[in-house]
């Protein structure tokens with residue numbers, strides 16, 4: 001399903017309505033820190049207080065926090081002056097939004113017929129083992145969320161796994177570690193850059209002092 005709103009073209013899968021998440025359930029809605037609340041306010045502040053902005057704001061919140069924290073949804077409802085239930089109706093309607101924390105990387109394992117007969121269940125097992133998960137879900141460090149899906153539309157490449165927006169074709173158990181490592185390495189190099197910058201800042205401050 002596609003929807004155009006405020007100039008954005010969105011591709012959504014209709015997931016139907018679900019009950020809003022509660023604190024401590026389904027992986028746990030986390031208590032937000034003061035910094036995170038400031039980040040949320042900064043996202044909200046980028047939009048006019050118009051209801052037409054609802055989905056665009058939800059997208060930005062999801063992109064930043066990898067889920068829709070309850071505290072932020074309450075602030076959003078106040079900002080747009082709409083009932084919180086209206087916010088939840090939209091937030092639970094589209095599968096691209098999550099009310100429980102998701103990992104930085106979404107690993108979608110296709111278990112459609114073509115992928116299934118070409119070994120997708122074994123690939124899924126290896127992914128879960130590698131990420132130390134007993135079942136599809138989110139890793140403790142919130143780097144990966146594993147989901148199973150039904151046919152992502154490229155059966156000729158089966159078995160297929162999508163990580164974020166990239167499709168990994170003809171996946172085998174032997175290739176799983178290599179694919180996941182690419183995303184682990186990305187994270188490591190980002191952390192190395194951040195820590196190098198931090199060290200540079202400290203050196204500069206010491207020289208000035």
Ligand code: FES
Nearest residue numbers: 110112115152155
């Ligand atoms: S069944 Fe997996 S892409 Fe179609």
